[in-house]
Structures are given as structure tokens and as C-alpha cells.
Amino acid sequence: MIPSRSPYNIEIAEAGQTGSKLELFIWQTGSQPASPQYTLSKLIPATNNVKTYYNISPYVNEYYTFTNWQNLYNTYDADINTDYKVNVLFKRYKRETNGTYTLITPGGTSGIKTFMYGLNYYMETLNTFTSTPFLSEGTYFYNHNSDLSSVLPINMAGSFDIDLTVADAIRYTNLKTAATNTVTATAEGIKTFSRVYEPYLADGNKVEYLAGGSAVRWTAKFVPQCEPKYSPVAVDFINRYGSWARIFFQKAKTRNISVKAETYKVNPSTLPAYPSYDGQVKEFSKNGTESIKLNTGWVNDLYGEYIQELLLSEKVMLYDPEQKDGLFTAVYTPVNVQTKSLLKQRGINKGVINYELTFDFAYDLIQTVV
Numbered sequence: 001m002i003p004s005r006s007p008y009n010i011e012i013a014e015a016g017q018t019g020s021k022l023e024l025f026i027w028q029t030g031s032q033p034a035s036p037q038y039t040l041s042k043l044i045p046a047t048n049n050v051k052t053y054y055n056i057s058p059y060v061n062e063y064y065t066f067t068n069w070q071n072l073y074n075t076y077d078a079d080i081n082t083d084y085k086v087n088v089l090f091k092r093y094k095r096e097t098n099g100t101y102t103l104i105t106p107g108g109t110s111g112i113k114t115f116m117y118g119l120n121y122y123m124e125t126l127n128t129f130t131s132t133p134f135l136s137e138g139t140y141f142y143n144h145n146s147d148l149s150s151v152l153p154i155n156m157a158g159s160f161d162i163d164l165t166v167a168d169a170i171r172y173t174n175l176k177t178a179a180t181n182t183v184t185a186t187a188e189g190i191k192t193f194s195r196v197y198e199p200y201l202a203d204g205n206k207v208e209y210l211a212g213g214s215a216v217r218w219t220a221k222f223v224p225q226c227e228p229k230y231s232p233v234a235v236d237f238i239n240r241y242g243s244w245a246r247i248f249f250q251k252a253k254t255r256n257i258s259v260k261a262e263t264y265k266v267n268p269s270t271l272p273a274y275p276s277y278d279g280q281v282k283e284f285s286k287n288g289t290e291s292i293k294l295n296t297g298w299v300n301d302l303y304g305e306y307i308q309e310l311l312l313s314e315k316v317m318l319y320d321p322e323q324k325d326g327l328f329t330a331v332y333t334p335v336n337v338q339t340k341s342l343l344k345q346r347g348i349n350k351g352v353i354n355y356e357l358t359f360d361f362a363y364d365l366i367q368t369v370v
Contacts, residue, residue: 001130001163001190003118003242004060004086005314008127012092013051014104019043019095020052026063029082032089032112041095060086060115066315069236069244069332073156074198076170076183080161080190084242086115114190116242119312132218133162133209134241138302143232143248144201144224153332154234154321157196157222158246162209164191169210172197175223176204184213195222195246225250225297233294233320235359236332237313247310249294251354253320256293257365261286288365291338292320296355304344307355311337318359334362 002008012020023036038059042052063086072078092108093101103109120128142157149155162170164185170193171182181197196205202224209218227250239245261283268274296303310316317332338358345353 001118001134001242002113002115002127003120003130003240004057004115005117005119005242006057006127007055008057008060008115010054010056010090010092011051012054012094012104014094015050016097017044017050017052017094018097018099021093021095021101022054022056023091023093024056024059025089025091026060027087028063028065028085032087036091043095056088056090060088061117064117066117066238069158069246069317072159072192072194073150073201074194075159076193076197077164077185078192080192084117084238084244085190088113088115117238117315118242119240121240130241131163133160133220134239134243135160135220135245136302136305137218137220138306139221139223139300140195140302140306141223141225141248141250141297141299142196142204142246143227143234143250145226146202150198150201152321153319154232156234156246157194157201157224158236159192159194159244160207160220161190161192161241161243164188167213169213171208171210172200173206173208174200174203175206175221182210195220196224227251227297231320231322233292233318235294235310235335236317236319237310238315239309239313245306245309247296247306249357250297251295253295254293256291257288258291259286259288286366287368289363290361290365291358292318292335292361293356293358298352298354300353301346303353303355304342304346307342307357308344310357311339311342313337316359318361335359336362 019042021041024038025033026037027033040054044050065083067083089112090110092104094104095101165188166185169182169184173180204223206221208216211217230251232248232250235247236244262285263281263283265280266282316335318335319332338360
């Protein structure tokens with residue numbers, strides 16, 4: 001997986017070139033297009049510096065079609081959703097002195113590369129590739145209420161994606177009984193797995209990535225929490241790896257509505273006497289927005305980095321089961337993270353850690369789409 005929110009630079013530096021050309025073939029499903037979606041060209045900076053560079057990430061980013069997390073709770077070794085994976089092949093050309101272009105051989109045509117809407121941090125340098133699960137190692141908490149069905153979205157622990165080869169495996173270990181269940185990859189590619197093996201939802205589990213079916217290369221724990229007082233909210237977002245991730249906010253929540261309007265003054269219809277009930281100042285173009293403030297509840301030191309990924313995400317969805325008359329009929333709603341700064345808390349300093357974030361619903365209260 002190549003993260004396309006960070007630059008992905010292609011260099012063309014052939015001896016004697018006066019410039020270069022790059023053809024980009026971009027698609028999500030099916031076969032490679034017959035013609036390039038983009039053709040880019042540049043002249044060399046100088047005769048003693050023939051290097052030319054192309055950052056193709058902005059072009060790749062036009063091809064993602066995010067909807068929302070797919071409501072997974074019992075999926076193992078399934079193909080990744082093609083909405084958030086983009087295939088790219090590029091061809092590099094040398095510009096000759098007569099102005100014609102020649103395909104560079106060998107190596108002018110790349111193999112098919114897979115991009116996701118992830119990012120690199122500055123200290124990771126350029127173009128860091130991800131081949132482990134698209135989720136950081138650590139301990140994560142999920143909402144679990146044994147009185148409710150596991151098919152309810154608020155009761156689903158979430159999923160993670162991973163790039164596997166044949167014979168790689170994912171092993172689930174029950175946190176209470178130590179029972180295990182191992183799922184071996186049957187095909188190469190980016191696959192989706194539930195974070196928790198469904199029979200282990202009440203107890204939680206450890207998840208291990210076994211390279212070649214035996215070597216442990218990644219470990220994460222998923223621990224259930226039951227919230228009897230508050231109504232939990234699930235927030236799904238595209239994380240730093242370009243994959244859907246899920247955070248549960250299980251404590252107090254509050255909603256706020258903000259309304260704006262333009263005003264103008266009107267003259268009374270009759271003078272000198274006028275009906276006082278008409279008023280003198282009128283409103284128009286009135287609309288409002290809504291926000292919600294959520295609390296995670298007690299979490300561990302890892303969550304500072306996890307919340308950071310949420311703050312940096314450009315695709316966030318929220319599921320609140322109280323959204324429609326307190327019934328479990330809520331829909332996923334797009335939101336933007338209003339919170340723009342974060343104090344990364346540590347248990348050694350505070351004892352207990354809770355993160356409070358505010359989200360803006362990404363639409364006006366009154367429908368104005370035309």
C-alpha cells in the first residue's frame with residue numbers, strides 16, 4: 001500500500017533528455033484503461049541538470065469514492081472494499097532533442113501499484129510503504145452489550161485491513177479462556193478481518209498476524225466495555241493507513257445547535273398608525289448547524305496517537321443510536337472534527353485518561369441542495 005496523502009514522486013533523468021513525459025493509468029476495478037487518464041510533461045531545468053520530478057498523489061486522490069464503513073462484525077479474509085483502493089500504472093518517456101518522446105527501456109513502464117488514502121509523518125521520510133495490518137499495534141476498547149444483537153452497528157467492534165500473501169494467517173486468542181481460532185489467507189491481496197472473532201465478542205481477544213502462518217509480526221488486543229448509563233457513539237474514520245478505523249465514545253455527550261440568519265428592516269404598511277405585531281426587523285436566509293461533544297471514557301496511553309489520526313482524517317462518519325427518537329434506527333452521518341488541538345495524555349501523569357472531542361455535522365439543518 002502506498003499512502004497518497006503524502007507526495008509520491010517519480011523521477012525521470014535520462015542522459016541527453018531535453019524533457020520528459022509521464023502517462024498515468026488510474027482505475028479502481030476491472031482492467032487497466034486503454035488510454036492514460038493524465039499525460040504530464042516537463043522540460044529539463046538546465047543542460048547540466050536533466051532531472052525531472054512528478055508528484056502523482058494529487059491525481060490519484062481524485063479516484064477514491066468513500067461511502068462509509070461496511071458494518072462488518074463477522075468477516076474474515078474478505079477482499080477489501082474497492083472504494084478506497086486505487087490502482088496505478090505509469091509510463092515514463094524521454095524527450096529527444098528533436099522534440100519527440102521515446103519510452104524509456106527497460107523500466108519505463110511500472111508494474112501495477114496500489115494506493116490508499118493514507119499518509120506519512122514527516123519523520124518517516126518520503127514514500128513509506130505499509131505491508132503490515134493497516135492499524136497500529138496496541139490495546140483498543142469496543143462497546144459490547146450482551147443484551148443487544150451483535151448485528152447492531154453500535155455493538156460491532158470494527159474491522160482492520162491487511163496486505164497478505166498465501167499462507168499468512170490471522171490468529172484470534174480469547175482473552176479469558178485462551179481459546180484460539182486461526183484464519184489462513186487463501187489468496188494474495190489486501191483483505192479485511194473483523195477485529196474480534198464473533199464467538200469471542202463477550203470476552204475480547206488478542207489478534208496476531210502470522211507471516212507464513214507462524215512468525216508473529218503484529219499484535220493487537222481488543223477489549224469489550226459495557227456502558228450501562230450512557231448511550232455510546234461510534235466514530236468511523238479513514239486512518240493514517242488509508243483504512244477504516246473505529247473509536248467508541250462511551251461517556252457523556254451533548255448536542256448544540258447554532259443558527260444564523262440575515263436581517264433587514266421593513267417599513268410599516270400603514271402610517272402613522274401601524275400594526276405592532278408585524279415587527280420592524282425581518283429575517284431571511286435562516287439556517288443552522290449542529291455539533292456534538294463526545295467523551296471516550298477511560299482509555300490507555302495509546303489513544304493519544306489514535307485520536308491524532310482521527311484529527312488528521314479527512315473522512316469521518318458518526319453513528320449515534322439516539323439520533324432518531326432514541327431507537328436503534330440511526331444512520332451514519334458525515335461529520336468534521338471541530339477539535340483542532342489535542343493534549344496527549346499519559347496515565348503516569350493523570351492516572352486516568354479521557355478524551356473529549358467536538359464534531360460538526362457536515363450539513364445544514366435545513367436542506368438547501370439544488
